[in-house]
Amino acid sequence: MSPVLSGVLQFVALFAALALVYRPLGDYMARVYDSKKHLRAEKWIYRLIGADPDAEMRWPAYLRGVLAFSAVGLLLLYLLQRVQGALPGRLSLGFHSISPDQAFNTAASFVGNTNWQSYSGEQSMGHAVQTLGLAVQNFVSAAVGIAVAIALVRGFARSRTSNLGNFWADLVRGTVRILLPLSVVAAVVLVACGAIQNFAGIHEIGQLTGGTQQVNGGAVASQEAIKELGTNGGGYFNANSAHPFENPNAFTNLFEVFLILVIPFALTRTFGKMVGNVKQGYAILGTMVLIWVGFTALMMWTEFAHHGAALQAAGGAMEGKEQRFGIGGSSIFATATTLTSTGAVDAGHSSLTGLGGGIAMLGMMLGEIAPGGVGSGLYGMLVMAIIAVFIAGLMVGRTPEYLGKKIGTREIKLAACYILITPTLVLGFTAVSMAMSGPPGQILNKADGSVLHSGAHGFSEVLYAFTSAANNNGSAFAGLNANTPWYNTTLGLAILLGRFLPMVFVLALAGSLAEQQPVPETAGTLRTEKPLFAGLLVGTILIITGLTYFPALALGPMAEGLS
Template identity: 50%
Template sequence: MTIQGWILILGFVAILLALTKPVGSWLFALYEGRRTPLHVVLGPVERGFYKLAGIDPSAEQSCRRYAVHMLLFNAVLMLFTYGVLRLQGMLPGNPQGLAGVGEHLSFNTAISFTANTNWQSYGGESTMSNLSQMLGLTIHNFLSAATGIALAFALFRGFARRSAATIGNFWADCTRVTLYLLLPLCMAITLFYIASGVPQTMAGAVTVNTLEGAQQSILLGPVASQEAIKMLGTNGGGFFNANSAHPFENPTALTNLVQMLSIFLIGVGLTWCFGKAVGNTRQGWAILAAMMILFLAGTSVTYWQEAAGNPILHDLSVAGGNMEGKEVRFGIAGSALFSVVTTAASCGAVNAMHDSFTALGGMIPLFNMQLGEVVIGGVGAGIYGFLLFAILAVFVAGLMVGRTPEYVGKKIEAKEVKLAVLAIAILPLVILGFTALSSVTEAGLAGPLNKGPHGFSEILYAYTSAVANNGSAFAGLTANTPWYNGLLGVAMWLGRFFIIVPMLAIAGSLAAKKHTPESAGSFPTTGGLWVGLLVGIILILGGLTFLPSLALGPIADHLAMIRGQLF
């Protein structure tokens, strides 16, 4: 580890904290439906959309109606994308003349982008046309992100409202987030990427002469615009197969920093927005403090392990840290930090191959996802996932003080606790169940490229990434098979929507309750004790649930490495 590396990490955190309140303030304006400076230009567009679609933005919905509209909207989008991919060969915007995508890969990809996972069992530049990238995939980058933020707003209203029967309007929330947040920010970030050397063209490729005198075809495309929403919406799907390790997606150390900030930007802003929504911004800062403790702990371990390197290579007189699978322009610190950011935020973009990390260095990205997409988490999904853990934490606190638990003025009763447990339990049930199934079947064992603990880690990582709606991969698993495309597609759908439905039920239940003022017997939920309890509950649940599987995978891999054993 170096001083420069720690300056990068701590500087990243400092910039992020400085942006938290401004971004949170803008999100709060959208949460309340207030007028913003952009309404002068975009207000007519918003009203025109409502008129065209026959939507009354002031007509609020119950939690059940909100959920039904959200599910139908996403189901239609998924079918639309499936159709675009299957018909790719007959559609325009295909300068390379690529054929239609196969049925099981189209199924997997359509679900992946609908669920904000962006798992890729394909090479983007060799499988998807420009039209498929822009229409079939990028549209989901915007709308799946907008859906997540809209759902977070719905839960905020559940905590903030008193004796209410509604939690907002799904269509209004999605429209405002897309028009006044995602589109303007993406336009600004796209221009920055173009200025930094990222291509933005409808051309398919350019032919160049190499130093050896041969000719090489270099693929191009509308990369910059997709890169902006890929990061800002915590989507992660790369235009190129190498993702953010490709110089056309992430050319410099500065673009690498901007990409990491983009991944976390909306997630941290939503913590402040939540505090403002419930009338106490300290609540939001307490949540962010717990998130940052988990993030910095994970970053420290990953950076330490990657900087320490591989003792087996050291014995062969190859000194230094572990640079395998990393880009020289980012180095160990920039790659380690990116790996923790992208898995903490369920983004899935990668600037290094996690399969090439040391055993414990690769375990932290895996564990980040197994904690339940709550260390910052995906846009919207991170904060509402974290609040599910907060409900469990305040329930434990209530048991300790011997009274009905309360959180931000709402009684947390049996119904909310049961629904929170149901939502959180989806993660281990699907991850461990599907991993076990793939570890004992011929079709499942045909996927990993490595044997022993590392091969098991590749399978475990794939299902963890799918259920946590992350989308990153260990890069050592051959996933473009009917077995993995099918099971991973099911896992992504369960991991997204089987958490959302109980969460919306909680929002509706809380909105109907009266406000309960704090008293001398209330457990404080803004101080250090509360932050420690939150961190403890998350680690205990994650640790107890996944420690056995981690012991079979990365921990066993690490012990073999320090003994000089190779598989």
């Protein structure tokens, strides 16, 4: 079988699996968040944290819950890393405490559902930090994202009220009823397929060429399951999903892509059920699928293109890719992780072709909305839908409406703030970092990073880093040494601002929509459940992203790809 055909068949199998679970999972999540009942385990959690799950919250109270919970998680994870060196041997594996700037970066990264890693997990983190710190944040940071999305959906579904539900109930239900059971099943599948799951210490093993190498054990399969399912992306090992202990074979590679995409896609069904019109969910789904399929096809084309004798001999751009996954599997994985806020990698993104690296970067620059992260993809796409409706209203001279809600001055200002904050962070931090950078491969001072390459690729390394951080992705171009005080601090700030500032605007928007009185549908109402609107939405997304990022992309991946 040719590598191209193999890649296409893998994509078809993935598409079929996602289609099979779309409806039951989406309906189940709608029932979870609409339910008035609480499980016994959930009641214990509410008593422990002192929360009343039946008390409705206005958007400021909901936001305070999001920020307070995340701030506590940030502090606890930071402290756990700082005291690692004082923990007993099996808990710390003998590793020292993490430095202050790197501990801040890692804490911000995992609390912000980004999982950017400026460290090698098997050389830095013991079992305590990995399981009590990082794995816990993989669950709850994903649950926070879903909760915010559900609050926005309620803003569309409700009217003449200022209440958006209860953050603590949404957080606990998302964790206990959705993420935890799915992760258990996924972890069992991964263990059955060869991923490791233990609390062993460090083993010293011989190498074929002589000498020895130290290899860690760990609770890898469980971490891998929630890392993908919660669109987190942080690897137990430095090689991430290219490591055979995390991703043993071609089947697990495709299974992990399935885990990445399944909840974000199914949430569109949840959206349709909760607003009482499943066709609206299908329109959002169609938009996401169109972008995802298009980006995957472009990535495969760029990586299979035979430019030069070396690539012809290898059958494509095999540099930085695992033989057991091939170009097709690696392209599917790379596209899925950069169109979602996952950041897991099964290949070296810095070794993608120039245009392939640009496609991965552009996927993040879209706002990771096709299908995006768990929760964040849905609310990001709904904000873009509001922008598209507003543009359509301007073209026909009619007050824009979406799902029976008028899109007025307040709503469009909040939506505009949402789409402006991330590009401001990406381009601003990139510009300052490039201005402070020295010659490639050198660190001039503590405020400088080591950029391995010169020219367009060196610029792409820095641009990719801040694009990944501000969009809460977490993947990286390997040529950038980001473990410096400057990059640990600025990337951590980009992660926190890129995660929580948009949530402020989303929840304020949800509150504004919920207070409105529904507008009756007329003959002039834009039919937002039709393919025409899906096409308008795709065009809006691509035009806004293109106008924002085209100059930066032209200096980096486009210049490299066309050279």
